[in-house]
Amino acid sequence: MVQDSRPVLVIGDKNYSSWSMRPWLAMTAGGIDFIEAHVKLRTEATKADILRHSPSGKVPALKLGDVVIPESLAICEWAAEESRTGPLLPVDSVARALCRAAAAEMHSGFGALRNECPMDILARRSNHPISDACRSDISRIEGLWVDCRARFGQNGPYLFGHWTIADAMYAPVVSRFITYGVHLLAEAADYVATASHHHAYQAWEAGARAERGL
Structure with missing residues (x-):
């Protein structure tokens, strides 16, 4: 079986998770093909569920193979460089x-x-x-x-x-x-x-x- 090599973006509930929203929008606007992994927030299992994906214990986290980027702005910067739809930063x-x-x-x-x-x-x-x-x-x-x-x-x-x-x-x-x-x-x-x-x-x-x- 061929392993899926797409990046995985781990996010919280879309209604509440403002930090998850930011890189999700950047990656979506940039036309990046990614897998969305959802962690339910505000439950007793939330912390443990996130830690299975990211050592920071927080969402969002971007998984690139065995590398984890656990920070919203850093993921947005990555998306700006990987964008398929044009620049996500000004050229000037x-x-x-x-x-x-x-x-x-x-x-x-x-x-x-x-x-x-x-x-x-x-x-x-x-x-x-x-x-x-x-x-x-x-x-x-x-x-x-x-x-x-x-x-x-x-x-x-x-x-x-x-x-x-x-x-x-x-x-x-x-x-x-x-x-x-x-x-x-x-x-x-x-x-x-x-x-x-x-x-x-x-x-x-x-x-x-x-x-x-x-």
Whole structure:
């Protein structure tokens, strides 16, 4: 029997796992043929199930033969280099650096937004309380989105014109803004509408519905 040599992306529940969503979108948008391995979150067996795939004990993890890449942004960078559909990073060196900076800021920041508005992609929760710290995170994200699109919008409707790993990194934020009905600047709201209609985002949301039997 010929062994399947495709990469394996280990992810958590699509409704909740924001970190899993990011590389899944990047690999899907990049046209990479991969196997999806799902670990059910929020159960007594979750930790042990993840450890069978990754020594970090966290999802996502990308398995390339006997090599495991256990970190979302690193997997997105790998996907950018392996993309079959075109570049997932800007070609221009300055734009590429800014794209990586935006992705890294999302990776390490916005703790108030993460804590107060956890990803629940299928839910709709109006009048959700938002603290000043969370509002500050939202304002920074709005400003970043508006600035990126103003600088690079001549090449397309996403943060750096064409869709990049920065869009993958901010996709769970897009879902949060929809879930919690966050009032946004017009430009930021336009980006939410654009990003949430990308084919990879739509496929992830459809997967979340299927997991929930909806």
